[in-house]
Amino acid sequence: MGFRTRQIHAGVTPDPITGAILTPIFQSTTYVQPSVDEYLSKGFTYSRSGNPTVKALELKLADLEGGVDCACFGTGMSAVLAVMLAFLEAGKHAIVSDVAYGGTYRLSTKILSRFGIDYTFADTSNPDAVAASVRENTALILTETPANPTMKCTDIAAISEIARKIRAVHAVDNTFLTPYYQLPFELGADVSIHSTTKYMDGHNATVGGAVISKSDEHAEAVRFIQNSTGTIMSPQVAWLTLQGCKTLSVRMDAQSASAMAIAEFLEAHPKVEQVMYPGLESFPQHELATRQASGYGAMLWFEVKGGLTAGKNLMDNIELWSLAENLGSVESLITHPVTMTHADVEKAERDRVGIIDGLVRASVGLEDTDDLINALAAALEQV
Numbered sequence: 001m002g003f004r005t006r007q008i009h010a011g012v013t014p015d016p017i018t019g020a021i022l023t024p025i026f027q028s029t030t031y032v033q034p035s036v037d038e039y040l041s042k043g044f045t046y047s048r049s050g051n052p053t054v055k056a057l058e059l060k061l062a063d064l065e066g067g068v069d070c071a072c073f074g075t076g077m078s079a080v081l082a083v084m085l086a087f088l089e090a091g092k093h094a095i096v097s098d099v100a101y102g103g104t105y106r107l108s109t110k111i112l113s114r115f116g117i118d119y120t121f122a123d124t125s126n127p128d129a130v131a132a133s134v135r136e137n138t139a140l141i142l143t144e145t146p147a148n149p150t151m152k153c154t155d156i157a158a159i160s161e162i163a164r165k166i167r168a169v170h171a172v173d174n175t176f177l178t179p180y181y182q183l184p185f186e187l188g189a190d191v192s193i194h195s196t197t198k199y200m201d202g203h204n205a206t207v208g209g210a211v212i213s214k215s216d217e218h219a220e221a222v223r224f225i226q227n228s229t230g231t232i233m234s235p236q237v238a239w240l241t242l243q244g245c246k247t248l249s250v251r252m253d254a255q256s257a258s259a260m261a262i263a264e265f266l267e268a269h270p271k272v273e274q275v276m277y278p279g280l281e282s283f284p285q286h287e288l289a290t291r292q293a294s295g296y297g298a299m300l301w302f303e304v305k306g307g308l309t310a311g312k313n314l315m316d317n318i319e320l321w322s323l324a325e326n327l328g329s330v331e332s333l334i335t336h337p338v339t340m341t342h343a344d345v346e347k348a349e350r351d352r353v354g355i356i357d358g359l360v361r362a363s364v365g366l367e368d369t370d371d372l373i374n375a376l377a378a379a380l381e382q383v
């Protein structure tokens with residue numbers, strides 16, 4: 001069936017007792033077993049190990065992404081953590097996109113490196129740089145594409161090929177495009193990660209994460225971490241995310257169309273220094289973005305002429321757009337990564353990977369495109 005049908009129906013069946021069309025919120029710690037010999041016969045034992053509401057969302061996301069299994073987590077960061085714990089151990093080495101989300105960088109450099117795991121932050125947009133970073137103990141390559149916030153893209157097929165040759169796991173953080181626009185498994189990746197906080201929920205209502213696996217072996221490793229670390233998503237969050245997912249493609253199409261119009265508006269504006277949106281022909285990796293995804297998404301960044309001071313002035317004074325962290329919601333958000341989402345990345349590293357001080361990140365929501373453009377025009381006018 002098509003994506004729109006699956007985003008509504010996959011994983012969900014009417015409640016067998018009441019006929020309720022929505023999977024109920026199963027707010028229960030434990031599940032009564034029919035007998036010792038029939039332990040687990042109904043599929044659930046204890047809600048840290050599995051919960052029927054969470055399961056419905058896991059089945060839906062596995063279906064949308066084309067994987068064998070999905071494990072849902074309390075946040076996107078606990079999903080990233082689960083991937084690292086599942087495929088790395090002391091003495092192993094991981095290659096991570098040097099432009100990955102700031103939290104992924106912090107988790108690697110400030111926590112997991114303390115446990116004997118080595119990291120190389122490589123420019124994964126360049127397969128040669130990834131190949132040059134490979135060591136004999138490289139067990140995981142984690143790429144984020146397009147990356148937060150630079151929008152730099154990584155060629156998933158090329159990196160999957162490198163991972164395959166060295167028998168490492170290639171995990172792709174697919175948060176920005178979702179399986180509606182980008183299917184990492186079809187391009188050779190092994191594992192797909194989401195902060196469901198973003199487009200999957202779409203309504204600024206929850207924080208959550210998901211890891212989808214292409215093989216049973218990888219799925220089992222991730223499930224083991226989900227249960228052992230106690231980082232499973234809560235049933236309320238799963239329920240809200242189940243509802244949000246039903247309109248994923250409709251929201252993404254509308255938000256992406258607005259993002260394109262806004263990127264074109266900004267590119268033509270005399271007070272704007274530069275705009276980065278994969279849909280623009282001027283985007284350095286426009287060809288790759290077009291080749292490996294079926295849409296460009298609704299994230300972009302721009303720099304106002306006058307750099308940081310001018311950018312701050314715009315963000316402090318703009319109407320309609322909210323100055324806030326998060327992305328992917330129906331509300332349009334504007335963010336200053338240097339002081340907000342990527343504040344924990346050292347300045348030298350930020351400068352090296354292109355997170356410039358004046359970078360203004362925009363998450364285009366579902367409001368009328370004209371209203372969003374008019375608000376930007378007014379804010380630029382007074383800069």
Ligand SMILES: Cc1ncc(COP(=O)(O)O)c(C=O)c1O
Pocket residue numbers: 075076077078080101103144148173175176194195196197207208209326
């Ligand atoms: C690409 C990406 N991955 C992971 C995360 C972490 O997700 P969460 O905030 O749900 O923990 C984020 C959060 O912004 C993100 O943008």
